[in-house]
Amino acid sequence: MILTDAQINQYRADGYLLIPDVFQGEALxxxxxxxxxxxxxxxxxxxxxxxxxxxxxxYNACHWDEPTFADLVVAPECLQPAQQILGGxxxxxxxxxxxxxxxxxxxxxxxxxxxxxxxxxxGMPENRALNVAVLLDDATEVNGPLYLIPGSQHEDAxxxxxxNKTPGLTAxxxxxxxxxxxxxxAGIVSATAKAGAVLIFDPMIVHASAPNISPWTRHTVYLxxxxxxxxxTQPTRPEHIAARDATPLTPRxxx
Ligand code: SIN
Ligand code: MN
Numbered sequence: 001m002i003l004t005d006a007q008i009n010q011y012r013a014d015g016y017l018l019i020p021d022v023f024q025g026e027a028l029x030x031x032x033x034x035x036x037x038x039x040x041x042x043x044x045x046x047x048x049x050x051x052x053x054x055x056x057x058x059y060n061a062c063h064w065d066e067p068t069f070a071d072l073v074v075a076p077e078c079l080q081p082a083q084q085i086l087g088g089x090x091x092x093x094x095x096x097x098x099x100x101x102x103x104x105x106x107x108x109x110x111x112x113x114x115x116x117x118x119x120x121x122x123g124m125p126e127n128r129a130l131n132v133a134v135l136l137d138d139a140t141e142v143n144g145p146l147y148l149i150p151g152s153q154h155e156d157a158x159x160x161x162x163x164n165k166t167p168g169l170t171a172x173x174x175x176x177x178x179x180x181x182x183x184x185x186a187g188i189v190s191a192t193a194k195a196g197a198v199l200i201f202d203p204m205i206v207h208a209s210a211p212n213i214s215p216w217t218r219h220t221v222y223l224x225x226x227x228x229x230x231x232x233t234q235p236t237r238p239e240h241i242a243a244r245d246a247t248p249l250t251p252r253x254x255x
Contacts, residue, residue, distance in 0.1 A: 001019075001022065001076055001077045001080050001081060002080060002081075002084065003017075003080075003081050003084055003085070007019075008084065008085065011085060011200060011202070013150075013151065014150040014151060015148065015150060015151060015152060015153035015154075015201060015202040015204070015205035016148050016150070016189075016191070016199060016200065016201040016202065016205060017199070017200045017201075018191055018193055018197060018198075018199050019197060019198045019199075019200070020193050020194065020196075020197045021194070021196055021197065022077050022134075022196060022197060022198040023077065023134065023195075023196040023198075024196050028195060028196045030068050031068060031069075031072065031134065031136055031221075032136055032195070033068070034062075034066045034068035034069055035097065035136045035219050035221075037066060038059050038062050038065075038066055038069075038097060039059075039099070039219075042055075042056050044059065044065070046059070046060040046061045046064070046240040047059050047060065048060060050106065050107060055099075055101055055105050055106065056099060057098070057099075057106060057107070058096045058097070058098050059096060059097040059098075059099070060094075060095070060096050060240045060241055061095055061096075061239075061240035061241075062095055062096070062097050062221070063092070063095045064240070069095065069097075069221070071252065072134065072221070072223070073092050073095065073223060073249065074249055074250065074251055074252045075251070075252065076251040076252070076254055077198060078132045078134070078198070078223055078225075079225070079249055079251045080251055081132065081198075081200055082130055082132060082200075082223075082225035083251075085130055085200070086128055086129070086130060086225065086226075086227045087227075088227060088228070088229070089227070089228045089248035089249075090225040090226060090227055090228060090248065090249060091225070091226060091228055091231075091243065091245065091246045091247055091248060091249055092223060092224070092225060092226075092243055092249065093118070093122075093124070093129060093224040093225065093226040093232075093242065093243050094222070094223075094224040094241060094242065094243065095221070095222070095223055095224070096221070096222050097136070097219055097220070097221045097222070098219070098220050098222065099217060099218070099219050100143060100144040100209070100211075100212040100217060100218035100219070100220075101212065101217060102143075102212055102213075102214060102215045102216055102217055103212075103213060103214075103215065104211045104212065104213050105212070106144070106211060106212060107211055108144065108208065108209050108210045108211045109207075109208055109209045110173040110174075110208055111173055111174040111179045111206055111207070111208040112173050112174055112206070112207065112208065113152075113153075113155075113157060113158065113174065113203065113204050113205070113206055113207075114131065114203040114204075114207075114224070115127040115129065115157075115203035115204050116157045116158075116204075118203065118232075118242070119157070121235075121236050121237050121242070122232045122234075122235045122236065122237060122241075122242040123232050123233035123234030123235055123236075124226065124230060124232055124233075125230055125233060126230055127202075127203055127204050128226065128227040128229070128230040129203050129224055129225060129226040129227070129230065130200060130201065130202060130203060130224070130225055131199075131200065131201050131202075131203060131222055131223070131224050132198060132199075132200050132222075132223045132224075132225065133146070133191075133198065133199040133200075133201065133220050133221065133222050133223075134196075134197075134198055134220070134221045134223070135193055135194070135195050135196065135197045135198075135199070135220055136195055136219040136220060136221055137195050137216070137217055137218045137219050137220075138193070138194050138195050138216075138218075139190075139191060139192050139193055139197075139218050139220065140192055140214075140216070140218075141190060141192055142212075142213075142214040142216075143212045143214045143216045143217070143218040144209050144210055144211060144212030144214075144218050145190040145191050145192050145209065145218070146190070146191040146199065146207055146208075146209050146220070147188050147189070147190050147191075147207060147208050147209060147210070148188070148189050148190075148191060148201065148205055148206070148207045149179070149182045149183055149186055149187070149188055149189075149205065149206045149207070150186045150187065150189060150205075151182075151186050152182045152186065152204075152205050152206040153202035153203075153204040153205040153206075154204075155178075155182070155204070155206070157204075158174045158175065158178045158206070159174070159175045159178060174206050178206075179206065182206060203224070225249075226246075228246050228247075228248050231244075231246035232244065
């Protein structure tokens, strides 16, 4: 999937791009079937739990044990926009599927900038990465969609609140004053779309999500691509969160 100049300009200005209906029909059905096979294994070694023995907060590295997700990593719909925006060869830094369990079963994600975590915990030298999120359930206003502050990717790393945070497990948070300043200037958008949409977003954009109190689950897969010249220098987190293999990826041929 090749982005137009207008889409790339919009991404650079806003820090995100939401593209509806990228995956549909059989392709979407296969992704949802893979989602369900992963969900059926809450005891996967790489899952990150909300609390000890509690519900899953992130299914990490699903591309290791689910071939449909391995295939998604090299799908032209995901990989080509990453190569285009990052300007060259990329590899996969991180793969996760986040569930938003209904009735408040999953907690939210506080306001944060992803890259700051990758810099501090993984030694990623620069922000030459991006996230491609694939919605595997409809994300609506009521089931804990991702919130983004447009244009906030142009900020520096904002004062991070590390109080009571465990490095590598919970995203470091941006302070309230910065969130207020940015949101009052640019507003907050919620990335709502039907399953099969793709959300591409800059790892410096300030983003968050609330708990889901609706009866409907929201699963989203996040693929983080990084430029091959920007590989990790001092990763402190395990391979299922911070990949060491920076071999360039090649998009698979379209069917
Ligand atoms: C994230 O920011 O990494 C995930 C947030 C979410 O899935 O709601
Ligand atoms: Mn994030």
